[in-house]
Amino acid sequence: MKNSYFDLIEQSYYFPQEGFDLRDNYLTFHGISLKYLIKKYGTPFRFIYLPKIGDQIKKSRNLFNKAIKKNSYQGRYHYCYCTKCNHFSHVINEALKHNVNLETSSSYDIDLILNLFHDHKIQKSRIIVHNGYKTEEYLRKILSLQKLGFNNNIIVLDSINELKRVEKLANGEKLKIGIRMAINEESQSAYYTSRLGIRHTKIVEFYNENIKGKENIELKMLHFFVDSGIKDSLYYWGEFQKALKLYIDLKKQCEELDSFNLGGGFPIRNHLGFEYNYEYMINEIITNIKNACTQENIPDPHIFTEFGKYTVGESGAIIFEVLEQKQQNDTESWYIVNNSLMNTIPDAWSIFEKFILLPINKWDNEYRRANIGGISCDHSDYYNSEDFNQEVLLPTYSDDDEEPLYLGFFHTGAYQDAISGYGGIKHCLIPSPKHVIIDRDERGNFIDYVYRNEQSAEEMFKILGYNKNEDTEGES
Ligand SMILES: Cc1ncc(COP(=O)(O)O)c(C=O)c1O
Known part of the structure; x- marks a missing residue:
């Protein structure tokens, strides 16, 4: 009996599945022939499939709005795109077509906002949430944006000192601010509490001593972000409840506070067996906030999210050709691809991020376990089952085959270009x-x-x- 790669996938997962199918034994991505792209562009190449960005934004908006309706929730949902995830103009323009608000993380991000404004891609009323460490230059640029007429800037304080610094520069000008709550990390982390944000036990006191009663400063938002992701885990809900309780405590002191920002962290499909109930998680979030606010007799806050990876991750892919197969001992065989994995999907090497790995052709061949190696001379330039806790099984092939084996890493649209320093x-x-x-x-x-x-x-x-x-x- 022949055990083909196709049999393996069909028996292990639902296949075809969203975005992935076969046509004449070649893989397609959202109905697009990868064979055609390989023929046209040669390998290696990366690509981004823009329509997926809008699909993701619509899905999240629909699910939040559905949960809002179901729970008779009084606040609104605001989708922000976190620019750092992928800054390319074609990506941000696509997200803006779906009316997203934006979240910035450093000084040059403000130049980006100005670029978009001068290109008539955004108006001054767009909500811009400013996160990250505020250097003097970053603060000055945020204030200059405000002078230009952007009246929905929210400066999220990342540390206590930032308030004094921004007040000094603003010189009495009205400011809308947010406060980021520092989260405690998961138990396996190398430290206990994130450096990002202000200690949660200090926030109410900080507000009362430094913000309350100041006419030119409005505290609008409480922000927290669990960077390991919005998951249905005890850890996530623990941090969420802590932030929610803090929101309620602050709201009792601060009339103008009206927004609760969950940050990023919505997961994406990084293997074919990925299962995540987006609808359930969103409904739980809304129900929890609604119940807590009703119990404490405070209005439901507006909900903000800053999804980066979720917005753009599933749009991207990179395609390689296998140049050579090497059997290095009785059990280990290597497929050497025609670029560097460290340079193209650096998160796989640095933080062991998984991506969907699939062959483009030869689905009828038998399969084998393989390590994938890049052509850089670096020992770490590889992707295998050991590090990714997931079998890397790929079709076998013969060195005499006319057509090489092509491989794709999918859902690589977030962070990989910026971290690998694409073009500078x-x-x-x-x-x-x-x-x-x-x-x-x-x-x-x-x-x-x-x-x-x-x-x-x-x-x-x-x-x-x-x-x-x-x-x-x-x-x-
Ligand atoms: C403040 C903030 N918001 C949003 C994000 C986006 O996170 P993700 O790409 O996981 O959605 C990040 C990522 O680091 C972040 O630091």
Whole structure:
């Protein structure tokens, strides 16, 4: 009996499944022939399938609105896209077509907002949630955005010191602010409490001593983000309940507080057996908030989410060709692909992130266990069953085959470009620092000079596909 790769997949998972199917024994992605793309572009290549972005946004909105209706919830749901997840103009433009609000995380993100504004992609009324560590430059740019007329800026304080710094720069100007609650990490973490945000036990006191009664400062939002994801686990619900209780305590002190921000962390499909009940989780979130607020006799807050990976992750993929198979001992065989995994899906190497891995062709062949290796000379440039706690089984092939084996890593649309520094962009658009060379002359005196200055916002935007507008008003 032949045990083909197709039999394996069909017996192990529901297949075909959302986005994945076979046509003439070649894999398709959302109905698109990958064979056609390989023929047209050659390998390796990465691609992004834009319509999936809108589908994800609509799905989340629909489920939140359904739960809101079911629970007679009085607050509204606001979908924000977390730009750091994928800053490319084609991605952000696609998300904006679905009227998302935006969440920023660093200074150059404000230049990005200005770019979008000058390109008539957003209006001044768009809600912009400013997260992340606030450098002086970041704060100045946020305030300049406000001067330009953006009247729905919410500055989420990441630390107690940020308030004094922003007040000084704002010089009496009205500010809408949020407070980020620092979460406790999961038990396997290397530390107990996140560095991001303010200790939850200090927040009410901080509000009463530093914000209450100030006419120009409105506390609008409480923010928390469980970065290991919104999961139906004791840990997630523990942090959620802590944040909810804090919201209620703060609301009793602060009339203008009206928004509860859950951050990001909605999961995506990273293997074919992935099961997650989005509808159940969203309904539980809304029901819990509703019940707690009704019990305490306070109004239901507006709900904000800042989904990054969920918005764009499932749109992306990268396709490789297997260059060679190597049997290195009796049990271990390697498939060497024609690029580097460290360079193209860095999260697999650095944080053991799983992606959906599927062959594009040869589904009728038998299967075998394989390690996948990149062509860099780095020992860590691999993907295998050991590290990913998931069998890496792929079709066998013969070296005499006319057509090589093609492999795809799917759902790679989030973070991978920024973290791998695609073309010179950087994670959170935090620029490469100045590069200084130090040498000594013949007499032994040292000499130093700048090889390259800090990367500019314009340099990054060129790579990201934005039109540079020379006379951008409001830039500081
Ligand atoms: C403040 C904040 N919001 C949202 C996100 C997006 O998270 P995810 O991509 O898991 O949805 C992040 C990611 O680090 C974040 O730091």
